[in-house]
Amino acid sequence: ETGVTQSPTHLIKTRGQQVTLRCSSQSGHNTVSWYQQALGQGPQFIFQYYREEENGRGNFPPRFSGLQFPNYSSELNVNALELDDSALYLCASSVLAGGALSRELFFGEGSRLTVL
Amino acid sequence: AQSVTQLGSHVSVSEGALVLLRCNYSSSVPPYLFWYVQYPNQGLQLLLKYTTGATLVKGINGFEAEFKKSETSFHLTKPSAHMSDAAEYFCAVRRQGAQKLVFGQGTRLTINP
Numbered sequence: 001e002t003g004v005t006q007s008p009t010h011l012i013k014t015r016g017q018q019v020t021l022r023c024s025s026q027s028g029h030n031t032v033s034w035y036q037q038a039l040g041q042g043p044q045f046i047f048q049y050y051r052e053e054e055n056g057r058g059n060f061p062p063r064f065s066g067l068q069f070p071n072y073s074s075e076l077n078v079n080a081l082e083l084d085d086s087a088l089y090l091c092a093s094s095v096l097a098g099g100a101l102s103r104e105l106f107f108g109e110g111s112r113l114t115v116l
Numbered sequence: 117a118q119s120v121t122q123l124g125s126h127v128s129v130s131e132g133a134l135v136l137l138r139c140n141y142s143s144s145v146p147p148y149l150f151w152y153v154q155y156p157n158q159g160l161q162l163l164l165k166y167t168t169g170a171t172l173v174k175g176i177n178g179f180e181a182e183f184k185k186s187e188t189s190f191h192l193t194k195p196s197a198h199m200s201d202a203a204e205y206f207c208a209v210r211r212q213g214a215q216k217l218v219f220g221q222g223t224r225l226t227i228n229p
Contacts, residue, residue: 004159033215042206042219043160056215090159104150105217107159
């Protein structure tokens with residue numbers, strides 16, 4: 001168990017709706033990353049947050065947005081849901097020091113989103 | 117750009133047999149390399165990592181991997197498979213100083229009794 005917790009574990013939405021996923025990082029960690037894992041594929045980097053600001057982004061459209069709070073917890077928001085957004089969304093926390101990750105990523109168990 | 121190729125989306129071995137999961141990467145600079153395991157309906161757990169130093173890296177649950185720069189490979193091995201090793205395995209690469217991990221497509225390992 002890594003200490004990274006995500007909620008909800010499962011949810012179902014319909015196309016066009018909006019969704020918010022939540023993540024509590026491991027104690028002592030100051031950076032949070034989000035990954036999308038489609039069925040049968042490896043995780044894809046969405047973005048990373050550090051000091052409440054986006055600190056790197058993958059190839060995802062602006063309707064994917066996030067927040068990081070002072071306690072280092074985070075939210076992933078997805079607007080105008082599409083069928084292809086159905087996936088497992090993984091949150092990972094780590095420590096960023098001197099501009100580089102000084103620890104490996106610790107992953108939560110994910111939030112499985114189904115878009116109908 | 118970095119990329120990771122895992123050869124074989126499915127690997128099946130008998131209990132007690134050698135496990136070999138293959139991973140090749142492309143990177144313009146020496147990367148950090150990782151193997152993660154994912155059990156059904158769970159997140160990713162780090163098995164082992166290579167950053168610098170000794171090229172043979174030992175991880176948890178009896179797994180090890182060897183970084184071969186000349187072959188751009190980081191294959192994962194375990195001398196004797198156990199039923200509990202059945203899972204999805206992901207190889208990943210991260211450029212030094214970068215924030216994101218780049219994952220391979222994964223290899224599903226099945227253990228036959």
